[in-house]
Amino acid sequence: MRIAHFSDLHFGTKTLDEADRCFGAAIDRAAELGAEAAVVSGDATDHALDLHSPAAARLVAQVRRLADHCPVLMLQGTYSHEPPGTLAVFRSLGGRHPVHVADRIGQVALLRDGHWRASPAWRFDAVPGDAAALFTCVPTVNKAVVAAACGAADAGQAVGDHVAQLLAGYAPIHREARRAGVPTVGVSHGTVFGCLSEHGVPMAGFDHEFTTGSLFSAHAQAFMLGHIHRHQSWSQRDDAGDQVVAYAGSIGRFHYGEEGDKGFLLWDVNANAARCRLEATPARRTVDIDFAGRPDLEVLRRVLAEQDVAGASVRVRWTVAVEDRDAVDRDSMRSLLKLAADTKLEGRVVSVARSRVEGISGMARIEDKVRAWAAVSQVSAPSMLGCLVSLRESTPEEIARSVLASCGP
Template structure:
């Protein structure tokens, strides 16, 4: 049971992450972050954590997207202390967040660019931890690790550098356990905040992140002995819990504040943590993220199916995907699709053209005769030559009527061979000829077929009797 003078002290912490402010995302990012900030203020949270990727890429400080971000961070800091974590370097170049620390507000906006521990005071907000100071909450920040630095120290392959990065972070997390245990004995809640990938977590599209090149495992995060681990980077909200150390530990991804890509699963949220030493918990509140709808076709678009889906597409972002052969590419009417889905807020049409595969017959261009070219084609395609050259010669040398006559004669010879007896003998015995069955011999279809593909190889004609 937790003891100490701070036992039972509960700190309400707002976690918002992966805001991805930029010109392209400005409307989505600002709508969702503004709503989350308003909600957090109304719920009277004690402090706020922004766990990385506040921006989507490098931006000028005077750009509309960065100004919009600064306004909302300032609004949040006028209500409570704010701690912002360095995210992925490609999203947040080093030093970009420092500009926000200069924004004037009631409480300081702290930026965590290096591994460090911050204490939440009762009146001053977050500060770098000082031993024996009076803190309500202690947060250890582990910003994005620069794997390039690890690779520079590792002589082996890139994969070895990634594994080395995982080992370094695992050792670091384990080293935090004594401090967090001491805090717990005093009744002070502790958190680890970081930005990275937990092995086997799920992406926003439901894909497991398997592999050994990720920064964290659930086990290594639990080994820190903190009450809670608040993570950014993966855009899907998900969590893990453990009671193995005699108290409840919780790990959670806040997920992205908005829906920035098609196909993202689940609602978008911000988290309100209830931090009590030994029993941390959270509540997820949904943000007004855009609604996306995918309409996929294995072949050309089915206009009737699109019409049937049009009603639910009103006000949504709609993506239509289809596949079509090259010769039918022009048959897809994109304007008609847009007209049907006219009530959608945004329509994105993605068509894939399937290339026609052609098999080249080596040497076919050098053959002087058409028969020779036919034989080369048969060789390239694996087709049995059979009577094809003979038939081709007939087509070349006979007119249409002669070709029909010779073909019919050939068929009659195969199906109804000439009787052994002379015609005059047959005439002398009309009654016998009229009643006697005429056998139809077996025909080797494979041998007589003009081209492979008209009949299956195992097809055979049975003996039958004509009456």
């Protein structure tokens, strides 16, 4: 069976253009390549959406277009992105083929007539006789429920342990399906220990839902994952056949600094093996330009001359001391970046921390305190003492006239 695997669509107010353009192109490509079924493995939305919002309207229209081509399975994603109940509307979506919403742990069979049949419990007692493929669905785990049951301190480890037991429990029916010649597919949303984030950071915490071992223990030929925005895969060959676990990654580039291509996975799955390949989408290009201190416009010109930023999203970042924050010429930078599709200027202001002088509070004379402070701060003590004399002996008007005179005409 040929399956198009989409994930992390993130339709939302700010992400609409990127999500709609990339998902639309992916649907066209999946239809062109003859996908027989489609899976959306979570986070179809970026946040809670009103049904009348443009983002919700476009998402519904695109899923309807996909359902006109092939049966669609949509999985519940991260609750902060896809609040419970968000996907319920898709159950009523009209189309040439049905849409199944998997918002609970269970199995669903794609029948030979193109309809979905859900298991009444967490798994089927036996593989349906008219099944063309068997899908095992493990939506986002509600860690709050686990924490309430076993305590917040142990919740992270408990989630991984329980998910591992659950996945191993699916192995017998997956073996039965393999003997019957039925392709088996796992679909879930979460983090695999040791996977890489879209920014190249290894995810090595103890509160992640999966390990590659627990996923392979389900004995499904294909395991389609969502949540991590970077495409990556793992494979294993044993007596369960050729197994592949893979993240599709996000459909588009929603953040600066994301590594790798964006797209969807085209899977070919049979009862004994699976393989997948990434089909790229027209995701936006992002360019990062970093300055250790105040942005140098000449350096920025040279960087822009060396690389093409026309049509790209450009982010310029810098770090300056608090006294230099008003010296950054944002208008000139925007002018230099006028060919970019959009620009983001990020300045980080570092407050200056002054070291306290040991024993300064015990000094009786203010002159001694000034000398001690000047030595630690590496400033001229005579000039500071001169200012102290002026404050003592001159009026504010006299000091102002002296400063103005020293500035020249």
